[in-house]
Amino acid sequence: MALLILENVSKRFGGLVAVDGVSFAVRPGEIVGLIGPNGAGKTTLFNLISGIYRPDAGRIIFKGQRIDGLPPHLVCRLGLGRTFQLVQPFSDLTTLQNVMVGAFNQVRSEAEAARVAWDILVRVGLAEKADRPAAWLTLADRKRLEVARALATGPELLLLDEVLAGLTPREVEEALGLLRRVRDAGVTLLVIEHVMRAVMTLCDRVVVLHHGQKIAEGSPAEVASSPRVIEAYLGEEGADVA
Amino acid sequence: MKVQVDPWRKPTLIGLIVFLGVFAAAGPLLTQNRYTLQVATLILLFAYLAASWNILSGYGGQFSFGHAAFFGLGAYTSTVLFVKFGISPWVGMVAAGALSALLGLFIGLACFRSGLRGAYFALATLAFAEILRVVFVNWDWVGRSQGLLIQLVGDQPLLFQFGTRLPYYYVALGLLALVSGVTVALERHRLGYELRAIRANELAAAVLGVNIFRAKMWAIGLSAFFTGIGGTFYAQYFYYIEPFQVFGVGMSVDILLPAIIGGAGTALGPIVGSAVLVLLGEVTRTFFRGFPGADLMVFGVILILVVLFMPSGMIGTLRQGHGPFRVVRKLVKPS
Numbered sequence: 001m002a003l004l005i006l007e008n009v010s011k012r013f014g015g016l017v018a019v020d021g022v023s024f025a026v027r028p029g030e031i032v033g034l035i036g037p038n039g040a041g042k043t044t045l046f047n048l049i050s051g052i053y054r055p056d057a058g059r060i061i062f063k064g065q066r067i068d069g070l071p072p073h074l075v076c077r078l079g080l081g082r083t084f085q086l087v088q089p090f091s092d093l094t095t096l097q098n099v100m101v102g103a104f105n106q107v108r109s110e111a112e113a114a115r116v117a118w119d120i121l122v123r124v125g126l127a128e129k130a131d132r133p134a135a136w137l138t139l140a141d142r143k144r145l146e147v148a149r150a151l152a153t154g155p156e157l158l159l160l161d162e163v164l165a166g167l168t169p170r171e172v173e174e175a176l177g178l179l180r181r182v183r184d185a186g187v188t189l190l191v192i193e194h195v196m197r198a199v200m201t202l203c204d205r206v207v208v209l210h211h212g213q214k215i216a217e218g219s220p221a222e223v224a225s226s227p228r229v230i231e232a233y234l235g236e237e238g239a240d241v242a
Numbered sequence: 243m244k245v246q247v248d249p250w251r252k253p254t255l256i257g258l259i260v261f262l263g264v265f266a267a268a269g270p271l272l273t274q275n276r277y278t279l280q281v282a283t284l285i286l287l288f289a290y291l292a293a294s295w296n297i298l299s300g301y302g303g304q305f306s307f308g309h310a311a312f313f314g315l316g317a318y319t320s321t322v323l324f325v326k327f328g329i330s331p332w333v334g335m336v337a338a339g340a341l342s343a344l345l346g347l348f349i350g351l352a353c354f355r356s357g358l359r360g361a362y363f364a365l366a367t368l369a370f371a372e373i374l375r376v377v378f379v380n381w382d383w384v385g386r387s388q389g390l391l392i393q394l395v396g397d398q399p400l401l402f403q404f405g406t407r408l409p410y411y412y413v414a415l416g417l418l419a420l421v422s423g424v425t426v427a428l429e430r431h432r433l434g435y436e437l438r439a440i441r442a443n444e445l446a447a448a449v450l451g452v453n454i455f456r457a458k459m460w461a462i463g464l465s466a467f468f469t470g471i472g473g474t475f476y477a478q479y480f481y482y483i484e485p486f487q488v489f490g491v492g493m494s495v496d497i498l499l500p501a502i503i504g505g506a507g508t509a510l511g512p513i514v515g516s517a518v519l520v521l522l523g524e525v526t527r528t529f530f531r532g533f534p535g536a537d538l539m540v541f542g543v544i545l546i547l548v549v550l551f552m553p554s555g556m557i558g559t560l561r562q563g564h565g566p567f568r569v570v571r572k573l574v575k576p577s
Contacts (some may be wrong), residue, residue: 050449072448082449090442092507093435096247101439104432105451113432114247131246153451 001064003028003157003188004049004080009058009068010212011044018044020212021058026157031179031189033203033220035196037233040209042192043085046159049190050082051075062157077105081155085162085192087142089134096121096130098145102152117152124148124178140171144178151182158182160191164198176202200224208232248429250561257510258422265415273408280407285520286414287475292500292512293421294468299498300506301425301434302461303441305360308367309497311349311374312342312466314488316473318378321390321483324401331402335474342470343463345370350462354455359444368494375489389484392477402478410479417475418513421468425509437461441507469497503548505555514556 002025011019019041026032034042047053049060051072060068067075081102090098099117100110107113121127124144129137137145143163150158160179164172176198183189193199199206199220206223208216210232216223223229265286272279291313299305319341320334352358353366379387397405404410428434436457439447448454477483487493504515522544526537552559 052445052449071453072445073451073453076449076451084446084449088443088446090439090446092442093438094248096245097435097438100247101435101447101452102450104435108432110247110430110432113435114245118245127245131249149446149450 002026003063004190005059005061006045006049007059007061009045009048009055009060011041011048011053012056017212019048019055019209022209022212022214023058024207024214024217026188026190028156028188029183029186030204031183031191031202033199033206034190034192034209035194035199035206035223036209039211040232041212042209043161044212045209046082046161046192049075049159050080076153076155079154079156080159081150081153081157082159083143083146083150083161083163085165087139087146089137089142089145091133091135093134094131095126095134095137095145098134099148099152102149105153117148120148120151123181124151125174140167140175143167143175147178147182151187155187157188157190160189160193162192162194164193164195172198251429254509255426258426258513261510261513262415262419262422265418266412269408269411269415272411273406276407279411281520281524283407283411283414283479285516286411286418287472287479288496288500288520289513289516290414290418290421290475291469291472291497292504292516293418293425293509294465294472295498296425296465296501296506296508296512297428297437297468298458298461298465300501300508300511301428301441302437302458303507304354304458304461305364306367306462306465306494306498307364307491308369308371308494309465309469310489310491310493311367311371312346312469313473313476313493313497314371314374314378314483314485315345316342316470317477317483317488318384318390318473319470320474321392321477322384325390325392330400331474331478332400335402335471338470338474339467340470342473343467346462346466347459349466350459354458354462368491371489371491371494375485378485378489385484387485389482389487392481394481402474410475414475414479417468417471422509422513424464424468429509433457433460438507499545501555503545503555505557505559505561508555508557508561511555511557518556 004026007023008021009019010021022045036042048055051070054069059066062078062080096117099120100113103113103116107116121130124147126141126144126148129141134145147163164175167175172195179189179202203220206220207214208223208229215228215232216226272282295306295309316338319338320331323329323334323337324331349370353363358366378384384390395401395403436452439452440454440457444454473488500515500519501512503519505511523541526540530536
């Protein structure tokens, strides 16, 4: 059975339809890519799934339970974590403490939370910066911290919003390795990504959004060769050139 | 695994023990002079009040500009219970905390449910304090604008009245130790983590499973509880309360300023800030005797300079390791 199901999900902001009747499903153990030009509605869709917005229409089902309309902290406690595109560490806390905030979902005491957080910092390669103020981290490390915090909540499904953006090619390689390890540890991933090469190598399946609508879904190769997708990215004249 | 959760934990604890220890030991010496004892007691009282404010506004980042509401309500609660019903202010103190906490929860319900934040929350708290002031100014039963006088009963510790001033000093010290202990515990508790996460970024905290509303309600409840108790202490210390004083904007400012100057969201900040502010106030007042108002102007200028050059307060700046504290930080720097 699918882990996450979206059925005809729509969201309007005034006259703008940001997400327009989107349906797709994510199966356990998959890495699904969510791509589309700027303004396609990807982040809005993440906000709908994680409970920040309530959809105007449609249903969102996670582990067989409707989650549309649930507040974010309850969505999180069901096992659905997410990261933000604009990384914002809790600046007055250390790196370890940042991750502990998420870990308190799984354990009660500070000592246990520190242990959970430490194990995750080791996994994502941030352990040696554990006791530094999170405000001091580089962009690449902040992205890792963002993933680490979400992992600490113990998610079954993790929504990643552009965790590769702004990284150097070498950092992208490291991050891809980390995401595969996360998946191998049993966490299903739904990722928004602009780095196309990464999408092609990482994702099992790709969903393409354009103007709030789903215009394609399939394997990375299928999607990349779809005329509608090429048109969406390059414009109509671009389609002729391609 | 051997990793420090918070490198500043040890320096903070040592600092607290040193401060409280010095104040405890200094008590008998201060009795030589009634003036110095009064100054020291005020340092403790405003450190206590700022530390109470700090729970909601420092750690939780929900800036209250109306803590006089809790303070005044606390002062009136115990005083009314004593003056009208003869109930010991010690009991009244607990009632004051409880009633203030209830008011805090009510304000929290009104503000946090609707997502009021930042300047809007600050204005709402100010409005609540002003409403209470107007109510008490016009309320016959509690003496209208004349307020209430606490009748002197001599040295009766059970009625929170002492023959000398020193016991008040130690009560204030005890209160400060209590709220400091709560703050230290908060820093280690899940709630403390949630509040600091909320302060930095509410949305990021929410998707990590933090129940924003619940955490804020706890914070305002605790903060109001301790502030209300401070109101009782104030009433017993001065034997007299009136609404302009205890519900005034000036009181709200006096409560929050030590935390801002010393370092909001730190356990030591309110104590350091209160010592600096009270001493500074006394020094400028003495220095500019004969020029009414000049002391306040100088006081204001110094405050502006402190906020300009140390926006995160003295302890906050010390922790960040720049500004005037670079040298000091080298000495206490956690490894």
